[in-house]
Amino acid sequence: MSGRVCVVGLGPGDARHLTPAAADALGEARHLVGYGPYLARVAARKDQVVHPSDNREELHRARHALALAAQGETVALVSSGDAGVFAMAATLFEALEDAGGADVEIEVIPGVTAMTAAAARIGAPLGHDFCALSLSDNLKPWETVLARLRAAAEADFVIALYNPASRARPWQLGEALELLRGVRAGDTPVVFATAVSRPEEEIVVVKLAEARAEMADMRTLVIVGSSATRSLPRAGGGAWVYTPRKAAVPA
8 A cells, every 4th residue: 555755844943834734744644754953843743753864865865755655654754944945855756766656645745935934024025036046066066056146147036045055165155145246236135034933033134245155054045136126224123125026127
């Protein structure tokens, strides 16, 4: 008898951002599979089996989830944010393809990703055309990252940068910001949104000319505005950032 794998995104951190569909999938699963710190956010019942693993073991997690489902089990494969955005959903289908398919039911449940959570905190920076890029070169060459970043900057997209820095990659965001300064105006708003919706949340808005790599870590989502993005004073201090729905047409 075939089982079922639900790929579940937990949202950015605040339990209120866990969707009802995701909560249902977690409650229905007998097995919870995921990165240890993410599984720690799930209140597992005594009758549920928790399978934590370390970072960079995504493919192992996906294969394990499929193997459990092939035995007739119900499995929740857990990610943070939205499981389909730089997360476990793509890895699950990679494992499925590598295995030549599997007679199991699969459902990907949408969640709140860091990009939309950060945008909501600061206003509406994604109000017009935007793109999302990961600055990690773990799965693609750094030259490819830079080429895509330059193309997005020259096309005047608002750009959401995932995975901007880590202990192993402390220099990449600085190089990316230098590239952007060569394309975008120095007064372009840049949002550094760290640990969005968690108790340690910190959101900083600076001009591109003032943006520095040390303002971010792996918990940070960076949003770089387009030529149309605006910054407005916020009551009580700080700023709102938004991109008008009707962007200016270049001359």
